[in-house]
Each structure stands twice: as C-alpha cells, then as structure tokens.
Amino acid sequence: MKDFPDLSNEEERIGKALVDAAYKVHSELGPGLLEKVYESCLSHTLKKAGFDVKRQLDVPIAFDGLVFEEGLRLDILINDLVICELKAVEVVNPVWTAQILSHLKLTNKRWGIL
Numbered sequence: 001m002k003d004f005p006d007l008s009n010e011e012e013r014i015g016k017a018l019v020d021a022a023y024k025v026h027s028e029l030g031p032g033l034l035e036k037v038y039e040s041c042l043s044h045t046l047k048k049a050g051f052d053v054k055r056q057l058d059v060p061i062a063f064d065g066l067v068f069e070e071g072l073r074l075d076i077l078i079n080d081l082v083i084c085e086l087k088a089v090e091v092v093n094p095v096w097t098a099q100i101l102s103h104l105k106l107t108n109k110r111w112g113i114l
Contacts (some may be wrong), residue, residue, distance in 0.1 A: 004110075006055060007110070007111060008027065008081075010079065010081060011081055011082060011110065011111050014051065014057075014078050014079055014081060015048055016081045017046065017051065018042075018077075018078065018082065018084055019044065020052065021042055021045040021046050021049065022042060024029060024045055025038055025041045025045060026038075026043050028041075028073065029041065031088075033088060034088060034103055035075075035086050035088040037088075038086055038088055039055060039075055039076065039086050042076065042084070042086070043055055043076060046076075046078060051076070051078050051079055052079050052080065053076060053078055054076070054077045054080075055075065055076055056073055056074075056075065057073065057074050057077055058070075058072070058073050059072035059073060059074055059102075059106050059107060060106070061073075061106060062106075072099075072102065072103065074103045074107075077107075077109075081111070082108065082111050082112070082113065083100065083103050083104060083107070083108070083109055083111070083112035083113070084112070084113050085100045085103070085112060085114050087114065092114075096114055097114065100112040100113075102112050108112065
C-alpha cells in the first residue's frame with residue numbers, strides 16, 4: 001500500500017465545510033431532486049461560506065503529446081484543491097469511484113469526495 005502525506009489544514013477545512021454544506025442542502029431540500037439542483041445549492045452554500053467554487057469543469061486528457069478536451073467533466077472544484085462529484089441516487093455505482101479517481105489523477109489533485 002502506498003503511503004500518502006496527510007491532508008493539509010486547508011483540505012481538511014474544505015472537507016468539513018463540504019460535508020456541512022451537503023447536510024444543510026439535503027436537510028432543507030430533501031431527497032428526490034435532480035443532481036443539478038443539489039449542485040447549484042451546494043455551490044451557493046460553499047460560495048457564501050467564502051470558498052472559490054467552480055462548476056462543470058472539463059478535465060483534459062494528455063496523451064501522446066496531444067490534449068483531448070472532450071469526455072470528462074467534474075461537478076465541483078473547491079479552492080482548486082478538492083473535487084466533489086455529486087450523485088442524486090439511492091444506490092452507488094462502483095464506476096463512480098473510477099470516475100473520481102480518474103478526475104484526481106488527470107488533475108493532479110489529492111482529494112475527491114463522492
């Protein structure tokens with residue numbers, strides 16, 4: 001198993017704020033809405049808390065000296081450090097783990113939350 005350095009204080013702060021914001025949004029809106037609704041409200045809540053939030057970012061793929069712009073898009077990037085991939089479903093699909101791991105690898109980020 002690979003040893004990884006501890007998360008930075010900023011990454012920890014973002015993670016805590018993200019969980020708190022997700023809880024707030026879900027508590028107020030409840031289940032059953034489209035992912036885009038939760039994404040909008042979660043982004044707003046994080047921005048209101050002072051975070052830089054980017055939504056629906058294309059993730060370029062560098063290969064063989066070329067850069068492919070199509071294909072991957074991440075839901076939310078917070079303070080250019082933490083990726084948040086939202087899913088409004090009852091059952092988690094294992095392919096989403098591969099999705100967030102791909103985003104982390106291609107962006108050189110250390111932490112992603114599904």
